[in-house]
Amino acid sequence: MFRSDLLHNRRILITGGGTGLGKGMAQRFLELAAEVYICGRREDVLRNTGAELAAATKGKIHEFPCDVRDREKVEAMVATIWNSGPLDILVNNAAGNFIARTEELSPRAFESVIGIVLMGTLHATMACGRRWLADKHPGTVLSISATYAPVGSAYVVPSAVSKAGVEALTRSLAVEWGDRGIRMNAIAPGPIPTQGAFSRVLPHPGLEKLALERNPQHRFGTVTELANLAAFLVSDQSGYINGEVIRMDGGEFLQGAGEFSSLGKLLRDEDWEAIRPKKPAKS
Ligand code: HXC
Ligand code: NAP
Numbered sequence: 001m002f003r004s005d006l007l008h009n010r011r012i013l014i015t016g017g018g019t020g021l022g023k024g025m026a027q028r029f030l031e032l033a034a035e036v037y038i039c040g041r042r043e044d045v046l047r048n049t050g051a052e053l054a055a056a057t058k059g060k061i062h063e064f065p066c067d068v069r070d071r072e073k074v075e076a077m078v079a080t081i082w083n084s085g086p087l088d089i090l091v092n093n094a095a096g097n098f099i100a101r102t103e104e105l106s107p108r109a110f111e112s113v114i115g116i117v118l119m120g121t122l123h124a125t126m127a128c129g130r131r132w133l134a135d136k137h138p139g140t141v142l143s144i145s146a147t148y149a150p151v152g153s154a155y156v157v158p159s160a161v162s163k164a165g166v167e168a169l170t171r172s173l174a175v176e177w178g179d180r181g182i183r184m185n186a187i188a189p190g191p192i193p194t195q196g197a198f199s200r201v202l203p204h205p206g207l208e209k210l211a212l213e214r215n216p217q218h219r220f221g222t223v224t225e226l227a228n229l230a231a232f233l234v235s236d237q238s239g240y241i242n243g244e245v246i247r248m249d250g251g252e253f254l255q256g257a258g259e260f261s262s263l264g265k266l267l268r269d270e271d272w273e274a275i276r277p278k279k280p281a282k283s
Contacts, residue, residue, distance in 0.1 A: 001228055006235050007034035011087045013078070014038050015068050015124055016094030018045040020194030021144060023053070024223035025091060025230045030059030032231055037081055039066040040094065068094050068120030078127040086135060089234045090128045092121040092143040092166065097159040098200040110158045117162035121169065129173070129182060138181035140234050143170055145188040145245060147253045156201065163188075167245055174243030183242045185233050190249025192221040217250035 012029050016022040017038025026036050030053055038061065040046050046063035054061050066077045081087055096116040100109070125141055132139035148156065149163035167186055174184040191202065191211050202208050212218050229248055232238050247253055255261045267275075 002032055002231060002235075004031070005033050006231060006237070007032040010034045010089055010234070011081075011085060012036050012089040012091065012234065013081065013087050013124070013128070014091040014093055015120065016040050017091075018042065018049045018063075020196045021189070021192060021223060021226050022091070022093040023049050024227045025093065026061065027053050027057060028224075028227035028231050029234075030057040030061060032235075033059070034089075035060040035062075037062045037064060037087070039064040039068070039077060041065065041067050068123055069115035071119075071123045074120075074123040075127050078124070078131070082131060086131065086137050087128055088138070089140045089142070090124055091230065091234070092124055092141065094120050095144070095159070097156060097197070099155045099203070101155065102157045105158065113158035114162050117159060118165040121166050125169065125173070129177060132182055133177070133180055136180070140183045141170070141173075141185070142230060142234050143167075143184075143186040145170075145186045147188045147190055147247055147249050149188060149245070170245065171243045178242055183239070185238075185241055185243070186245040187226065187229055187233065188245050188247045188249070188253075189226055190215065190221055190247075190252045192223060192226055194223070211252075214255060215250050215252045216255050219250065221248060221250065 007029055012034050014022045014026050014036065017026045017036070018040040022038065026038055026049070029036050036059065038046055038049065043065040046065060050061045050063040053059070064077045064080070066073050068074055078087070094116055096113045121143055128139060128141070131137070143166050145163045145167055146159065148160050149167045152160045152164070170184045170186045173182070177184070191197070198208070202211060212220070226248065229246065233241065233246065
């Protein structure tokens with residue numbers, strides 16, 4: 001789909017790059033000749049992913065154990081990366097989430113998810129953004145949101161409020177920093193099978209079935225589809241796209257919003273026939 005040098009000489013940090021979608025993006029970016037940095041809390045996971053992707057792609061990948069909730073640790077990681085040259089691209093992908101009844105959540109449960117998703121995104125964006133502005137170096141930030149961010153969602157409230165904040169940050173800084181060469185965009189994916197997400201937000205086979213039924217395409221997204229969209233959005237080929245959230249969900253969001261979306265399931269051929277106005281017989 002892309003030229004193999006699409007991201008040549010691009011230095012990219014992916015938070016949460018050791019697993020799932022982050023790992024998929026890391027692989028794709030390496031295939032497209034980028035130099036990739038991944039961070040996460042679990043050192044063993046990062047090392048395994050780094051070794052696997054380096055062997056598979058022959059690309060340059062570096063691993064940094066770092067909890068994005070900790071601003072000082074994020075600063076230290078970004079400073080260390082900058083010692084060998086500026087980053088060009090930041091992908092805010094790290095997240096925490098689980099389904100729960102909101103009234104049962106403890107303060108720590110809120111803090112945990114908001115700390116990773118909203119504060120982690122702010123910490124990484126500010127650490128890179130301030131350096132880009134000071135160096136007059138162009139930069140691109142891509143954040144991974146979720147389709148429920150603009151409307152909210154029952155049972156994932158800490159995530160919903162955090163992703164809404166991430167989208168507000170994206171749109172705000174797209175304008176504030178746009179004249180200084182920094183682009184801010186986001187992807188809002190529908191369900192894509194990853195162990196991390198599905199074990200926490202679709203922990204029951206019945207929930208997966210429901211999700212498949214309500215999707216107009218009756219399938220989940222793939223890591224490859226997400227990684228290709230991400231590659232386009234971080235590349236110079238999307239240079240005029242700034243402040244956008246691109247939804248990638250097979251039409252699931254719109255299916256949920258449309259007043260008459262479920263008619264296709266409720267009405268049979270004979271029902272449609274009965275509803276259609278009858279033409280008077282020609283004399
Ligand atoms: C209620 C819960 C809970 C649950 C944890 N907590 N899980 N409360 N229901 N299912 C509470 C704990 O009791 C604790 O509060 C507090 O949250 C922090 O939990 P810890 O386990 O101590 O925190 P930590 O080890 O930091 O783990 C963070 C985490 C965990 C978010 C809870 O799930 C995690 O590490 N997630 C990372 C990966 C991830 O979530 N990936 C999925 C992303 S999918 P107390 O008060 O007891 O101390 C996504 C979009 C999906 O974002 C959309 C699909 C369509
Ligand atoms: P995942 O595999 O669980 O990815 C989450 C990653 O974030 C993990 O690598 C995790 O590594 C890292 N992480 C969590 N807390 C962190 C912290 N405090 N500091 C640093 N890293 C941390 O799940 P995924 O499905 O790939 O999700 C990736 C992104 O896609 C998330 O933003 C998620 O909200 C979004 N998304 C996913 C789906 C889907 O269906 N898969 C749908 C919509 C949106 P450690 O645990 O080692 O820290």
